[in-house]
Amino acid sequence: MKKLIKIASAIVLLIAIIFFSFAPQYLDKSMNKVVLRETFPKNSFYNSISFIADLHCDALLWDRNFLNQHDYGHVDLPRMLQANLAFQVFTIVSKTPRGINIEKNDDHTDQVALLNFAQLKAPANWFSIKTRALNQCNDLHDFAQNSNGKFRVITNKKELQQYIDDRQKNHNLAAGMLGIEGAHCLETELNNLDEFSKAGVRYIGLTHFFDNEWAGSAHGMKKEGLTEKGKQLIKKMTDLHITIDLAHASQKTISDVLRLHNGPVLVSHTRVKGVCDNNRNLTDEQLIAIGKHNGLVGIGLWETAVCGTDAAATAKSIRYVADKIGVDKVGLGSDFDGAIGTHFDVTGLPLIVTALQKEGFTKSEIEQIMGGNIRDFFLRNLPD
Known part of the structure; x- marks a missing residue:
């Protein structure tokens, strides 16, 4: 025995x-599969773009050393530098339901808790959504501290302007900022927002794949709008200069925010019904309202976003947004490392430039789309 x-x-x-x-x-x-694994040629115009930026990447979810280059996934520091990507927003995914889909999900299951268990994270991460979210924030700061000066985390206008000035002298630098997918990581407590603000979070998506105590999700069970607590949340976010991200928000939530909030908004990773019609995408009316709020729309790279798998599909949606609300209000919102398959990783961004040229955009417009608009948005809206 x-x-x-x-x-x-x-x-x-x-x-x-x-x-x-x-x-x-x-x-x-x-x-996080990639179809094309190859070296993508960068022409002189691509290399001359001073500030390439992307609004949405979930790399912090995975047990991967950001400072080392990998032959899988979409983004790490060596590949950012290779791609001339100056600025990447790293978003916190803290909870996703089993059987995740874009139509209807409840909040009864928690796949990120299981992932944290498999990654041998501390037990506090298994049971507290707030703890695991703050730990992802801390991870990005740790990567910056250990990067030998090659990577920094941006939290305010002064830091961003200093980084822009420094990168003009040395392109072997990259920077990131923190965002959140789903305010459920506040764990029902409005004052927890202060902790995330101190951790450097500068935009928050009110919902992710399920309804929460703050607002309805486009993929939730009820898909309702802002709750009374949600209205308090957007006021406090405004006071702290934390931008509202409308990605994954229900139709009612989007309408409520645009009606009650006079400040800027962004949609970090999305697509548009005028090109690719599904439950997740923005209507023309929503685009126009976001434009009136001096907002910013990040166009994604995955198939559900743009009804295609290559750079041409993304460029087509960018053209649609630019024509509707202006070329100064659209940028990249890849959703890299967001548990999605893409045609290319971050080193394939030159393909988007080529596709934008074929759409008839001028060089100055391409510079705006590839990062200038994101740079200018945060120079206007980050805290001093």
Whole structure:
């Protein structure tokens, strides 16, 4: 009997070692696939673009050292530098439901808790959405601290302007900023917003894939609008200079925010019904209202976003937004590393420039779309 127990224990230990050693990386590789793995040529115009930026990347969700180059996934620091990507917003994913879809989800399951368990995160991460979200924020600051000056986290206008000035002298620099997908990580407590503000979070999507205590999601069960607590939240976000992100918000939530909030908004990663009609995409009326709020629309790279898989599909949606509300109100919102398959990783951004040229955009307009608009938006709206 003792021998059988020892054998069984050894088998269990071996299974655990295999699981914890390989499962997190397997999930990352299988969920963040890339079709094209090659070196993409960068012409002189691409290299001359001084500020290339992207509004949405979920790389912090995965157990991956951002400072090292990987042959899977979409974004890390070496590939950012290779791609001349100056500025990336890193977004916090704190909870997703099992069987996730764009039509209807409840909040009863928590796949990120299971992922944190597989990644051998501290037990507090398994049970507290707030804790795991703040730890992702801390991870980005740690990467900056250990990057030998090659990467910095931007939290205010002064830091952003200093970074812009420094990068004009040295292109071997990159920067990031923090955003959040889903205010559920506040864990029903409005005052928790202060902690995330201190951690450097500068935009928050009110909802992600399910309705929460603040607002309705485009993919929730009821899809209602702002709650009374949600109205308090957007007021406090405004006071703290934290921008409202309308990505994943329900139709009613979008309408409520645009009616009650006079300040700027953004949609960090989205698409438009005029090009790709589904439950997740913006109507023309919403685009026009966002434009009137001096907002910013980030166009994604994945198939559900743009009804295509290549750079041409993304450029087509960018053209649509530019024609509707102006070329100064659209940028990139890739959703890199967001458990999506893409045609290319961050090093494939030159393909988007080529596609934008084919859409008839001028060089100055392409510079705006590829990052100038994002730079100018945050220079206007970050805290001093």
